[in-house]
Amino acid sequence: NAGVTQTPKFQVLKTGQSMTLQCAQDMNHNSMYWYRQDPGMGLRLIYYSASEGTTDKGEVPNGYNVSRLNKREFSLRLESAAPSQTSVYFCASTQSPSSYNEQFFGPGTRLTVL
Amino acid sequence: SQELEQSPQSLIVQEGKNLTINCTSSKTLYGLYWYKQKYGEGLIFLMMLQKGGEEKSHEKITAKLDEKKQQSSLHITASQPSHAGIYLCGAPPGRSQGNLIFGKGTKLSVKP
Numbered sequence: 330n331a332g333v334t335q336t337p338k339f340q341v342l343k344t345g346q347s348m349t350l351q352c353a354q355d356m357n358h359n360s361m362y363w364y365r366q367d368p369g370m371g372l373r374l375i376y377y378s379a380s381e382g383t384t385d386k387g388e389v390p391n392g393y394n395v396s397r398l399n400k401r402e403f404s405l406r407l408e409s410a411a412p413s414q415t416s417v418y419f420c421a422s423t424q425s426p427s428s429y430n431e432q433f434f435g436p437g438t439r440l441t442v443l
Numbered sequence: 444s445q446e447l448e449q450s451p452q453s454l455i456v457q458e459g460k461n462l463t464i465n466c467t468s469s470k471t472l473y474g475l476y477w478y479k480q481k482y483g484e485g486l487i488f489l490m491m492l493q494k495g496g497e498e499k500s501h502e503k504i505t506a507k508l509d510e511k512k513q514q515s516s517l518h519i520t521a522s523q524p525s526h527a528g529i530y531l532c533g534a535p536p537g538r539s540q541g542n543l544i545f546g547k548g549t550k551l552s553v554k555p
Contacts, residue, residue: 360541362541362542369547370547371447371531371545371546371547371548372531372533372543372545373545374542374543374544377541377542379541387542419485419486423541425541426539426540426541426542427535427538427539427540427541429474429493430541431476431488431491432476432488432533432541432542432543433488434478434485434486434488435485436484436485437483437484437485439483
């Protein structure tokens with residue numbers, strides 16, 4: 330039982346390049362989330378998928394797109410990377426969209442955009 | 444929108460000392476989660492509190508949620524170097540929402 334896995338762990342991009350961050354969970358969770366963590370800002374929600382087949386914007390969605398490929402996988406795409414997207418990205422999952430369910434986090438992807 | 448304020452922002456304590464980290468919400472909490480993060484790593488779940496007045500303990504860490512459900516504290520007894528890291532509080536913005544709003548974190552250093 331690996332929990333929540335993310336790939337890659339580290340990535341360096343040049344401005345304008347695109348890339349996809351991958352996230353998978355093996356806990357049969359319905360809801361998945363993407364956050365970014367910046368120094369002094371805490372974690373902020375980018376996008377989320379309350380259930381398979383649905384996606385919604387979070388607090389900071391601009392410059393990102395997401396795909397809920399199936400129940401296990403939720404990817405985050407940067408179409409044209411900008412230096413402001415340099416951050417640590419965390420994927421999380423929970424059984425269902427409820428305040429009573431623990432969120433499980435992946436190890437994070439450190440992205441640097443030059 | 445809801446905000447979580449953590450205090451202090453950073454803390455340096457001598458090994459063996461007790462310490463408290465606070466998390467104050469601008470709105471009534473539907474739940475409060477405490478996580479620990481070591482540099483370069485993911486978030487480790489510590490505890491979840493839901494009821495006003497609730498208190499939970501695990502090893503040397505105790506978390507409390509006040510009766511009004513607007514403030515939580517995390518208390519570490521007899522701190523050890525292994526307690527060092529960033530402590531984050533998070534709360535769901537609504538009863539039927541699974542995402543969390545986070546405080547900015549408290550960086551704890553423990554001097555041997």
